[in-house]
Amino acid sequence: MSAAVKRGHRDDLADVAPAAKKARDPETAEQRVLEIIKCSGNKGVSDEDLIRACPVLTIEERVDVVNKLITSNAITLHKVKDTLRYKYKGPTASTPGDANTEELVVFNLIRDSGRKGIWIRDVRIKSNLGLPRLKKILKSLETKKAIKAVKSVAAARKIVYMLFDLEPDSSITGGAWYSNQEFESEFIEILTKQSYKFLEAKKSKALKNTSIRSPLVKYNTSYATADRVLEFISKTGVSKVRLTVEDMISILDLLVYDGLAAKRINSEGKIEYRSTKTLLSRNAVSFLPCGSCPVIKRCSDANQLNCLNCKHMKIWTTI
């Protein structure tokens, strides 16, 4: 960010001479000042910086231009260490034409929250408005299609407000794994199954390949990166949502957590996955009913609850 800002400043200074001719024109002067303030980014521009960047403008002209920009809500005035600085306000969303001051305050708060949205409680605290009044204002803004309410995945009842034409942030929507604020566990299951199928096919293909004799090459080819799996998943058309590599990595990690795959970092520093089996063939505990007994800790010969009285053990030992 700071690099961009610096570059912006340098460009301004280099362009001062050709711009000077045009700057007299009131419209171009306005654009020019706006451009300078925009380039400064978050830091803002002081009056002295403006004079230095646009020496051709007289004081009156400059005051005129700045006032115009402030009234049109393109820039804002900030006080930083006793100096006034102009800051760019970002793409000015079309404020509802007939909005009153209260609506405008609420609207500005919502606009500032960006794609993450703002909770009604925060709006109330920041705007200092009463809840019934605030609700009315929000409703009127919603009917004007200036803002919209979005349900957050973090809490079912939490509703955040954001500008109407903004796409909600992934922390609000939950990313690819949520649709309409609902967790898509079936979709994840399908993706995991397909990914496992792909890894399994890749492994068996590598093992069956008779043209390669080297076991190490065979072993290495049985690994697949997340990109390759993503390519396969996109080809199958399982997912209607556009998945990213990160999404694929989290799906493949699930396979690792399920004990169906192993991951390693290859020589290029990329994470690779390979389908694998458990180290031990079958769980010894699963052969006995005691293996899944929820009260095994209380099972004792001295107790009423013992193995000879146990219903499941009786069935297991029926002769």
Add this chain to the structure above:
Amino acid sequence: MSADYCRICTSILRDYFGQDVSEIAKPLQWGQKSLITLSTMLDGKYPRHLVQETLIVLLQFNFVSAICNVHSVQIEYKLNMENILMILRYPKYLSIIKRKFGNQYEELVETLLCLGRASLSKIVSECIKSQNKPDDLYNNYWEKATELIRNEYFKRTPTYVVWTEVKQNKLFTPPTKNQKDEKKMLFTLNYNKFHQDMRNKIIIDAVVRTFDDTIVGEVMSTILNQCADSNAPVSNPISLQLIRSNLSVGHNYLLEYITMIEEDPTKFLCKSYGTMCNITVNFKQIINCLNDSIMDQVVSYKFGESSARLFRATRSNKLLELERLQQTALIPDRETKTLTSELFMNNYLQVQELRKPNTRLGRNDGKSFYLYHLNERQLHQELTEEILKMIGNCMMWKFKTCEDNKRLLKNKARFDGMVQGLQDKQEADNDFFEEAMDNLFSPSERILLDSINRLLRKCQLNIMRLDVCLFLFHSYKRYNETIR
């Protein structure tokens, strides 16, 4: 010792030595005692000479050891419960020897198992006697027995008299046949060697399963055979040349196979790079991996796949908050909460609370963080207890079935003895036995006998399976304690 441990020891002693021995040994489970104390405790139930005899039998098998305390005049007796638990592995030991050497060696080991400890000449003569072999095979068996000593399956042991010891360098020296004091040189089974074989077998199976290639198993087996006998977490360095000279297959790609095992995420092997390529086996890592595998299987069987996923995710991330756990395991929020609380209630997951410090106003307005993690040591302990309980339950049912059908089983044993005797003398043919069986047992009794045998086999098989878990848990404990 836990109650389950004691329960199994009592069951084993009852099954193999009878009710009296198990009852007499019971007080010893709770601490070492002198003969006088023991006979006073059992006063009225068992006479003193019977207690003495029992102790001698148990001393013979090293299930009890005599301890001479410096401060006390009397000799005290201590029950070696670990050795008693080894009885469960006897069938495994026999199968190891049979697979590795052959039938005759197995007979020798079986004889020694029945004798507890004995001189080599006694082992050989008893073996010949019990197997009904001609006496001229004595030399043959003697050779085989000395081979077993050289391979460290038998080891020298002192008599059970206090303060006797065998020098380390003479532990595996076989006696000569006409040695003067040959009868005084006693031998017993070297459990460590058998356990190493068991461990190696499990490791080789795991490697074959991971790579889907039997040659990798061969390579691993060759490497493991070259490892020195020690319980260190990492084996001694083994040179590539040594492995190559001992390997029967896959010579051309040996280095590739080793690189494969080394590069796998399980990291069973380590390779040193340089002019001398040496290979070391990470035993501790292997045992940890195998134990994790058992844990995962248990969790998956008990609580389902989703819980197993949460469990694994917690293990690989060490400390996780619930929300983060949900994002990692991609399980719906509510389900995650239910499953983690279920795991937490059964002690499979632990919670670490991170409190936010109190604010100046004195009220704690920030909520605490709850981090989920595993306590593997505690989990191992609990699972060991559970598995001991399961083995105990199996043994209980075995005992109950035998008790319920005592008369029938006794008759059958008598009949079998008779058949064996007649067969040895070759006086009757199979038709005769069939007819005798029909006359002695009714059809329903024959069906019952079959099903009793099936049940006993099933119980025994499951005890052996559970014992493998117990073996791995024990190894895990040993490797993780030596480091500390």
